[in-house]
Amino acid sequence: MHPDLLTRVLSLLPSPPGATRPELAQFYELLRDYPQRGGKGLRSALLLAAARAHGVRSGTPAWEGAQWLAAALELFQNWVLIHDDIEDDSEERRGRPALHRLHGVPLALNAGDALHAYMWAAVHRSGVRGAPEEFLAMVHRTAEGQHLDLCWVERCEWALSEADYLEMVRLKTAHYTVVVPLRLGALAAGQTPDERFTAAGLRLGAAFQIRDDVLNLRGDAAHYGKEIGGDLLEGKRTLIVLHWLATAPADQRALFLAQMALPRPDKDPAAIAQIHRWLLQSGSVEHAQARADAEAHEGLSLLQEALAQAPDPSAARELVGTLRGLATREA
Known part of the structure; x- marks a missing residue:
């Protein structure tokens, strides 16, 4: 995640020095843990690249809205990862023990729930028309896919096809990694x-x-x-x-x-x-x-066809190049 975007994400979250008791200081630390571990920030970068391709310029109100949407997308990613690590009983996340391994399932789950709420705060701050609906659809689609995955594990189901x-x-x-960042970039414009x-x-x-x-x-x-x-x-x-x-x-x-x-x-x-x-x-x-x-x-x-008439052709080419690297990566 870009340092400026991390600063924006953390600005939404309560800070441990402001806690009125040690338990709440720990809670605030839990909220900041996964965002501060880094991560590539791929989805937020795609959203901002899509906004630039649609003509959004740095320093404009539209760019400010896009930045808040990018922060919301990072918050989505982090609360989903906390829950995903619990559901999968994962050992590690971003090179360190998963949050529930460090603090137990109840505290990690609660931190994920709180980050979900702060995600909506960032969406609200963006002021971008249509953004809440996109985030709602994204949460629904992601949960559906996770349900399929978890059901197959729960039922020991292996008689599955490529389809x-x-x-x-x-x-x-796919929805939260590529589809929604592309759509949000257009909405920001x-x-x-x-x-x-x-x-x-x-x-x-x-x-x-x-x-x-x-x-x-x-x-x-x-x-x-x-x-x-x-x-x-x-x-x-x-x-x-x-x-x-x-x-x-x-x-x-x-x-x-x-x-x-x-x-x-x-x-x-x-x-x-x-x-x-x-x-x-x-x-x-x-x-x-x-x-x-x-x-x-x-x-x-398909993406090149959709961006053929993009307001900023140079930014559109950069977006396509980023997605090409993402979809064909070897490391």
Whole structure:
């Protein structure tokens, strides 16, 4: 996240020196924890790039509104990550123990709820017409996708298709990662968002998530920000795993399903490491990367069409370049 945007986010949150008792000072620290851990700020950067492409200039009231929307998007990202880490029983976030690992589930959950409220405060400050509706739709779509993901884990459901996976990630990831930042950028300029932003964003967001799944298996832990192989420990349904399961030898499939039926603390580290190796050797990672490439190609083509008449062609090209890097990243 850009330092100026972090300052804006933190300006909305209460500060520990202002607390009337030590328990509240701790609460205020919890609210600031995930935002201050850094993060790439990808979604807020996309929103601001989209605003520039639509003609919004620095120093104008429209730019101020876009900045508050970017802050709201970062607050959304952070409260969702707190809840996601609890629901997935994750160990790490951005190179440090997840918030619930440090302070317990009740306190972490409460901090996430409070950040959700501050997100709406930032949306209100933006004064951008149509922004509350976009955020409401984003919360709904993301929750739907998370519900699918959690249901499959809860029910030990592995008889899933590539189409099932894509539906889940387009709901859970693509809307808030790409679709909504593009639409909010147009709204900040006082323009009606091009409907092609949705189709483009769904494809680019899916490409982003598939790449993330790949990085979870073979990324650089220093840059990735989460534990490598964590998706296996959490029982995540990924395109890689679903493709591998379709042709895996019976003994490998049996070991995998037996491990996935266990809660995270009971999984055998040696068995998980073996499954990890099988996945890397199977060709399923390459299959997933090919699908990500196809999704990215379609999404970028649609996005370029939607931005063909953008008020600021240079900023539009920069936006497309940013999304190309996001959807085809290797680290």
